[in-house]
Amino acid sequence: MHHLNRLALALAISAPVAANNTTAVDEELLPVVSVTADFRDIEAFKSSNSITVIDAAAIARRDANHLDQVLNTAPNVNFSAGASRGRFLQVRGIGERSQFKDPLDASVGMIIDGIDYSGIGLAAALLDTKQVEILRGPQGTQFGSSAMAGMVNIQSHDASEEFAGQVRASVGNYNQRSAGAVINGALTDDLMGRVAVQKNTSDGYIDNDFVGDDDTNNIDEILAKTQLKWLASDQLTVRVMAQYVDADNGYNAFSLSNNRDIPTDDPGHDRQTSHALSVSMDWTGHERFELEASAFVESSELEYGFDWDWTNLPADGVRGSENNKRDRDAYGIDLRLLSKPGHNLLGAQWVAGIYASEREVELNYSDSWEDIFWGGPWINTFDSRFRTQRRAAYGQLRWNLSEHLALTSGLRLEKYSNDYRDSAGVDTDQDDNLWGGKLALEYTGIDNTLLFASASRGYKIGGVNGQAVGKVLGDPSTPPNIADFLIQRANFDAETLVNFEAGFKGSYLNNSLRLAVTAFYMDRQDMQANAWVLFPPSEWKSYLDNVDEGHNAGIELESRWLINERVTLFAALGWLDTELGELTVQDVDSGGPMDQSGRDQAHAPQYQFNVGMTVKLVDNMSLTLEADGKDSFYFSNSHNQQSDSHELLHMTLAYQLDQLSLSLWGRNLTDEDYQTRGFYFDNTPPNYDGSNTRTYHQLGEPRVFGVSASYSF
Template sequence: MIDLFRKMPLLAFTCLLSGVVLATEPEGPEGIVAGTETTIETLSAETIQEVVVTAQFRDVSVLDTGNSISILDSQQIERRQARHLDQLLNLVPNVNFSSGASRGKFIQIRGIGERSQFIEPLNPSVGLLIDGIDFSGIGGAATTLDLRQVEVLRGPQGTLYGANALAGLINMKSNNPSDVFEGHIETSIADYETRTTSAVLSGPIADNLGYRLAVQGHRSDGYIDNEFVNRKDTSNIDELTARGKLHWRVSDRLQLNFTGFYVDADNGYDAFSLDNTRKTLSDQPGHDRQESTAFAVESIWHATEQFDVVGLISYADSNLEYSYDEDWSFAAICEGLPCEGWEYSSFDRYQRSRYNGSMDLKLVSSEAGRLFNGASDWVLGIYYRRQNESLLREYTYADGDFTSDFDTRNRAVYGQLDTRLSDHLKLVSGARIEFRRADYLDSEGVRHNTSERLWGGRLALEYSLTPETLLYGLVSRGYKAGGVNSNPELDSGVRDFDTEYMWNLETGIKGDWLDRTLQVQLALFYQMRRDMQVKQSLVKPITGDLCPCSFIDMFDNASKGRNYGLELMFDWLAKEDVQVYGSLGLLRATYQDFESLSHVDADPENNVAVDLDGREQAHAPSYQFSLGVEVALTGQMSAALEMEGKQQFYLSPRHNARSNRYELFNARLEYRLQQWDFMLWGRNLTDRDVIVRGFGGFGNDPRNFYQTEPYYQYGEPRIVGATAKYRF
């Protein structure tokens, strides 16, 4: 049994301090806008459920908003037995992730997003919110305990979220307090000593006060055998998550929602093998750790008959460690071999402390407050965010420890008008002006200060062809702030990189057809990137003139980039007891007018600039898809089978190594008996090796005298498990 309560004193203190929880909300006071709440209206058993998007200024059906959005609900999360966001992302068209750690923590939407972080500060391209709390750039916190749904908004969210949402936004919403007392206990076992135990309690404290508490422990030995230290758990998973929410209806006009969140991930990291297998030789296995404590307070005040005042204050404090054995081997690997004397030994550790606090205050019009003779709903808001990140790097081949401090402050004013031009046509216009200041200082004496004024927004036309069919077209502009390259080995002339801007053109159709048994979303998009930020890694021999090599990370700007494609999602209730669902993403993402500074495949011993004009961008597969069917076999038993696939893609602009193309199969068999649920499930049933991170253009194996070759990290192999849940 997993020891869920080993940190309960800290959790209890967090709960008392912040009024904790994450949950299903009692209906608010009449007239109060639900702000960021999620509702799913259950229709007839013979129709598909309506899903509501909460990561907008108003709650709205996903089929009634002109934007490419995917919603993964609790049923889909349970169907896959996903414990982390990275186990869900393959269901979403044109969304990819990069690992290089214990989890797929770095996300790309339509080919745009970071793939790793080492010494440099990071400005994320994909925003990540967990119950309104900002975790952009540190996706290790994205566990799935008691989630209601995951919303993926593709394309720049310049009005909604600003600088950290150039590519899009992922909004994770947990369940809210229930009107009646309820809960469940769940436990599961699976291959590789995988164990998960969770518990949820929810209900009313008083007529105007509701709570929800949830806790989960998840452990696994991981999928690596370290043959040198004779251990099977050097890439283990050990994650504890606690969520809680308290909803207080203070009066008929005021609602207060308190949220608390805690995650402690004490995971191992020992992923790369000199032989490109799941068997490693590291004598110093690393770690991928994250401990985060966060809280948020949301207030919804029905100030007047014309508008509501919605405020959100959040804070998150995170401590992170990322470390690894750089040589992937042991000191005596060449003893008695021709390569004796060629080996090296190196360990690299990055310890970060990060906190961020934000305040978002907006006025949201009610029906009585509409402008222009009742034609226009409106939103007007102000936003403030401050984030500080300090780094300590301990590296074997450095003269001393490296430290840095990166402080950013964002202030923004934003607004949106939703104007009814006719019974069928609506114009959505929004804009955001953001003022950003960033201060950087490190132990090498490098000081960098920037101030920027950034702007973004969207202009969309939505046409209701019928009550069940929406056509839309939009133009949106997003931005990603410039920054500083912090590696002390870089020349001063390449310290800075510029702000990136992107124009997004999109059109689509959404429908709820065949008597509400078929829901379809289809979107076409074309994105023009200017001063595109591209991560580079200059190669430097550790000793002498030849590899083994270390990498000097830096960001550079390509003049342009082009990302365009198609996204299709559907959900079809083919029969009363048969549901078919799926997605398809097609993507073409290329560099324009760009020379890579370190394309070392051309010459492994030198950093050679190579023209990448027209080459595909990294982590941008040309297609990916998912297809599933769920069948009710009896009144108590159901079965589901899923297939997902992805085309190969470049792993970096620095080299030509690629991932592998793959198709995976997942299955689940569920039996329900009164309050009990029993599930047998499996992922990657054909046991395909899936590349989730890789390097090329350098050598790291002294046994072949550091000949250049690619190296890969593999994702989850076949895993089969069983789950039991008791509801009360």
């Protein structure tokens, strides 16, 4: 009941943002934020998309270096760790939570400056970021697969001709250090450039008394971005973005005692080195349409390893670790035409485009273990190669049916093919044709208000059960009925998502109040889920399969209210109700079947909130207080262990003097323990510490605080 009281308190804090106010603001003081949703730049509050924009001010307010430190400001958005950073994203309860041996396609995509980093969240650094756009719901027309549940689009500041720069430094507890610099300006009359670099370090929040270090879960990241903007002519603009990511972080995060003292003898690691380039071109030389062309290439080395017994005590005579090394190479090309005003097709503004991409991932897996009693180290290895190709054509039409009524229709047709080979003998190909799109109706007949209703369809490509099939192929003792069953399920099919939503967005009280409310219902068809099958007499096998009847529904509210020149309130509230489809799993406790049908989906908290206020204390100083809250959620669809609900308090005191900015900041000021990932199983051997638990979880960021300074020129 106390959780409901906390939610009620959050609603009470935010309630004034929707109330009538007689205090008028004579001019628009809330900044206008434009986004790239619906192909054309548009104000966020004039788009029928459900979208949250986290701007540079909000990022600085939390002294955030990574996306996972600001995600809680968006309603119905969650993440899972199981790594040094938040690695996987969930929107409205949909999204992956981990990856082991098998290839994986993301339900929530991530694009940084036109480069598709979907599935490798460690790249989501916020260096020189202008804004983060979080699109909720299927983005089937514009992005296709990898955006079935949503898309995160991170955009850097644009290069300009004005010579300017900034140096920035931050220090905090846990030996946090961050230093960076940005420089921008004209290189010639027509060529502009921008360079940004940053280094982030931290000891992390784990003590390891066995090895005598407090930095076995450390952060050590170097980031760089270079941008060139060429005004080739009055009609042609070319942009080139180059990115470099070098993360050599620790991964010593899970404890048998579920605390921050983890005495493993083999601390893990979470590494990523990425080189990426994007090129975009905008040409307006034709009288009827504009041409937009973009391309990217990305090459990454990913390495993820950990001590799988999380300790140093060989109580059963066995200890060991595993390592996953992936080499990933990808490219994509997107060409589109956009109509100019007055040159409609069938009476509608139009967009038409084609898209092609390819991604290849090679996995080199090894686990090493030592049998203390029987002697000798043992090493198992496994290799795989997965290549996926996608080709798509898409289009969108927008009719102005009347002065205040508009209808938008979008469609995307996509063909994908997967090619998978591994050292266990699994050799499988898969291809399919998919489609997605959107139908949206917008009404603007009420002053400063957009009413909208839409139906959209998204999709996610199928995949392969390489690990499950490889096990039966590599074990001659596997009964033929088990082997045949899993071999027939070497591939699982694509998943589709049908989404219905309606809501309104508005600007009120002389533009001092902005408010957006959306209600949605989502039907998951052929939901990809971890399934289990029981073969007599008692042998269980796990694999990914498609299940029916998954549902997600909810409400989202976002608001910002400038009460007067000194006080601003803001709020983001999300309520979510989810149901699993027809899913049966193994009960870890009894060993028998457990029907999960109708249960809440994993990583889908029923409520989330972010509420806060900024007060201008004096002309050059402001104080921001904000709170995040999240309901408990299931860690997995395959067991019923849950996180705790939690509320986190943050504060920033900012001071501005000409070009110098100073801030004193703190996150999770009450030092609350909360979980970002959880597992449920018998460790090997179980219960080293005698706690008699099978639930293990990773704790989120504790109380952190520090001081930041920047100087602009």
